[in-house]
Amino acid sequence: MSVKILTKHFGIKDSHKINVYMKNGGYKQAEKALKEMKPEEILEEVKKSNLRGRGGAGFPTGLKWSFVPKDTGKPVYLCVNSDESEPGTFKDRHILEKDPHMLIEGIIITSYTIGANEAYIYIRGEYYPQAIRLQEAIEEAYQKGFLGENIFGTGYKLDLKIYRGAGAYICGEETALLESIEGKKGKPRLKPPFPAAVGLYDCPTVINNVETIADIPTIVEKGGEWFASLGPERNGGTKLFAVSGHVNKPGVYEHEMGYPLMKLINEDAGGILDGLKLKAVIPGGSSVPILRAEECDINLDYDSVMKAGSMLGSGAVIVMSEKTCMVKALSRLIHFYKDESCGQCTPCREGTGWMLKIINRIIAGKGRKEDVDTLYYIAKGIMGHTVCPLGDAAAMPVISFINKFRDEFEYYAINKKSMVE
Amino acid sequence: MGEKIKITINGKELLATPGKTILQVAEENGIEIPHYCYHPGLPVAGNCRMCLVEVEGARKLQTACSTKISDGMVVRTNTPQVRETVKQVLEFLLINHPLDCPVCDQAGECGLQDYYMVYGQYDPKFIENKNKKSKKATPIGKYVMLDQERCILCARCVRFTRFITKTEELGIFNRGDHSELDVYPGKELNNRYTGNLVDICPVGALTCRDFRFQCRVWYLEEFDSICPGCSRGCNIKIYYNPHRPHKAEGKRVLRFKPRPNLKVNRYWMCDDGRYGYKFIDENRIMYPLLKENGKQSEIYYDEALKKFADYLKENIPDRVIYLLSANSTNEELYVTKKFFVENYELENIFLPAEDIFTGDKDDLLITEDKHPNTNGVKAIFNILYKDFIKLDELREMIERKSISLLIVNRHELLDEVLEYVRENNVKLVYLGTNFNKTAKVADLVIPISVFAEKEGSFINVDKLFQMFTSRLEPLGVSVPEWVLFNNLSEILEYPLSYSSYKTVLKQMISEVVGFKNIDLNNFDKYGEMVEL
C-alpha cells in the first residue's frame, strides 16, 4: 500500500464538510503552524520536503516562496491555481470536491509563511459545482474563525476569495491568471519581473497549484524530511496521477514519487482497453512530448521522466492503444492549442493556426509529403520563441509526434488515409 | 551620469548606461535589431518576437526590447540561429497578410516590406487559405482608417491610447489567430492625437484618411520644421511633393509628421497641428492688392512697397498703430522692431491677446496659446502679458488716439473695428499669408511667406529657442517679413541693409539680452533655453 496524503479522506462520507475534516485531525496543523512556528521554520520544512510544484513546471516550492522580498511595504498575495484546463489533467478537481478544507488549511499555512493577508483561489469557469462546494467550505472556515481576523487568537488575519475564470486555458498560466484577477484580458506577462517580486496588482505574489498547497498541512505535521523520504532524491512526497485514454479504469491515483509508469497503467488503471497493445503515452498532460510504448519503462518523478525525453508535467497520463491514429490524435491537440492561444505573440498565434490548417488538410485527404516537414518547421519556429510556455506546449507534441511516428504522418499525407485505421 | 557598464554586441565592446535594454544600446551604437512592437515612446510589450537575440549563458533567445543589459553581457544579433528565427517570425507575420502592396497606401514606408528585404527573402511555404478579418478599410475616427487584414497585432496603437492619451478607445478583441484590433463597440477614436496612431503603426493597418492615396511616399521629399499650431512648438517634418505638382492641383505640402524631441513633444504631435498644414497652399495671398474706389486689385510689389512707404510718411507715428503677430519668427520680429521702433519711432506697437488665452489646453502637448512665438514677441519687444491689448479695446484706442493708419500683421479684426475704420477713413494695411475678412477690406495688402517657406526660429511655451529650415519657395511674390521691412527701409532712406537671413540672426543673437546664452556655433538641435 502506498502512503496517502491527498486522497486519505476521499473514502470518508461527507469528507468535504468541516466537521468531518476536523474529526480527522483537520486544522490542527494550521493551528500548530500559526501558534508554534515562525514563518522561517515552516519555509525550512517545505524546503527540506523537496516538494515541487504540481502545476506542471515542478519548480521547488520552498525556493519559490523564498523569492518573496521582505519589507517592500506592499501587501503580499497568494494565488492558488485551480484553473486545471489542460487536456488530460483532472486531479485538482478531486481535491476541490472531496477535501476542500485540506486546501484551505494549506492556504492558511502558506499565507502565514509568505506574509500574505489575502489569498485568491482562481478556479476554472467550468468548475461550477466545485466552486460552490469550495465557497461553502470557505464560509465554514470563516465561521470557525480559521479565516478572517485574529485566527487561532494569534492576531494573524487572512481573507480568502474565489475568483472564477471564464473558460480560457491560458488563464492557468500564472501571469495570465494575475491579469485575469485584475479584471483584464488573460494575456501572459513578460518575465522578468517574476510574480514573486511584481505580481498581483504589482505586489509580491506566490502562485501555486492546488495539489501543491494541499500537501502543506502534511509537511507541517510530519516534517519535511519525512515528506522527502517518500520519493527519490529531489522529488518529495506523493503525486496524483490522472490516468485517461485507452485503459480499463481511468481515474486519479495517488502514489509516491517515482512510481513506475507501467505499474500505474497495468495495475492501477487495469491495463489497456480491449486487451490491445500499448502504443504510446503522454506522461504529463497534453503539453509534454509523447513516449513510444518501448520508452515507457520508467518511474514517474520529475527527473526520471525528463531523462526519458519527456516531462512529468501535471502528472496527467494519457494512454494510447495500438489502434490510435497519431495524425488524428495530434490534430486534436493542435486544435486545442490553436483555440487557446491568447494571440499576443506572433509565433504561437500564427503558428498554431497554420499547423491546424495543414494537419486538417492532411486528414481531409489533401496532404502532400512535404507537409510533414512544414509542420515540423513551424513547431520549431514556435519552440522557445514565445512570451509564455503555451507556445512550447503547442510545439512539443508536434515535434515529438513527428519524431516518433513520422512514418504514420507521411503515410497519411501520401496515401490520403490513416495507417492504423 | 553614473557608472557605465561593459557589454559586447557582435564582438564589439561597448560602454552603456545600466538600466537600458539591449535594443536601446544596440540602436545607440548603430546596430540594427529588427522590431515591431517596441516603440521608444511606449511601454515595452515584447509580443512581436522580431527582436530575438542570442545572449551568452541564456537557454533561449531573448527579446532585445525587454532584456536589460548587465555588466559583461555578450550579445549576438547575427548568428545563423538568430537570423533563421527572425526570418521565421516574419514569415509567421505574413502568412495571413494579403500581400497586395500595390493597392496599399503604406507601401514604401512599411515595416513588413522593409524587413522582408533585409531579413525575409524566404521560400514561402504557406499554401492554406488566409484568415478572414471583419473590417477592411473602415474609418474608425475622423482621420484614421483601419484595415484589419494588414494588422500584425503589435499593440502599439492600443498602448498609445492606454498610456499616452489615456482615452482607451482601442483594444485587441478575440484571441489566437482570430485576434482583431478594433475600437471598442460603439466607440470611435476620439482624442486629439489620432494621427500619431498612423505614424506608430508599423504596417498599413492604420492609415491616414487625409493622406491616403494622395501620393506614393517615394515621390515625397521632406524637411525639418516646427509646428506653428500652438506655443508647444512640436518638432515636425514637412513632406512635400516636388515631382508631380500637376497631380496635386498645385498643392505642395501633403502631410506633417512629428520629429522626436524629448524636450518638447517626445514622439508626438496633436491632430490640430498635424492637419493644420493646409494653409500653406490654400487661400494664400500671392500678390499685393490696392483698394481704389472701393475695389481691390493686384499691383506690382515695388508699387505696393512705395505705397506703404507713402502711408508711413503721410501719417505721423503718433497716429499709427502696428499690430504684431506671434506667428512671426524671431528674426522677423527683430527687424520689425529695428524698423518701426528704432527708425520710425513708433510707440503704438502692440500684440493683441485675443487668442492667446483660449483656455483650450491639455496635459500632453496642446497649449492654450495658438501661436508659436508669443515668447519671441516678449523677448524681443521686452513686453509682458499685461501689455497685450484686447481686440475689443482697439476701436476705443483708435478713437482716443485719433489713429489714421492701422497696420495689421495677420490678425482678424472685429467687425466693429472694420466698420469704424471704414467710416472714419483710417487707412488699413494688411500684411499676411492667407486671406481673411480683414485682408479683403484692407486698403493695401502685402503678402508674406509662411513659416514653411523660410528659415527662422520660435521660442516655445517653455522658453526653448528652436530653429527651423525650409525647402519650399515662397508663393507668388511673398517674402519673409524681415525682407519686406529691409526693402521698405531702403525706400524710406534709412536702410537697414541686411544682406541675408544669417546676418539678421547673428545680430539678433548678439543684441537681444535674453539670447545671450545662445552660441550659434554650438547650437543644440533640440533647442536652447533663453531668458525672458
Ligand SMILES: Cc1cc2nc3c(=O)[nH]c(=O)nc-3n(C[C@H](O)[C@H](O)[C@H](O)COP(=O)(O)O)c2cc1C
Ligand atoms: C498555458 C499554461 C496553462 C497552465 N495551467 C495551469 C493550471 O491550470 N493549473 C496550474 O496549477 N498550473 C498551470 N500552469 C502552470 C502555472 O503557470 C504555474 O507554473 C503553476 O501554477 C505554479 O504552481 P506550482 O509551482 O505549485 O506548480 C499553466 C501554465 C501554462 C503555460
Ligand code: SF4
Ligand atoms: S505563447 Fe501563445 S499563449 Fe503564450 S503569450 Fe504567446 S500567444 Fe499568448
Ligand code: SF4
Ligand atoms: S493596427 Fe498597427 S499599431 Fe495597431 S496593433 Fe495593428 S499593426 Fe500594431
Ligand code: FES
Ligand atoms: S520588439 Fe521585442 S518583441 Fe517586439
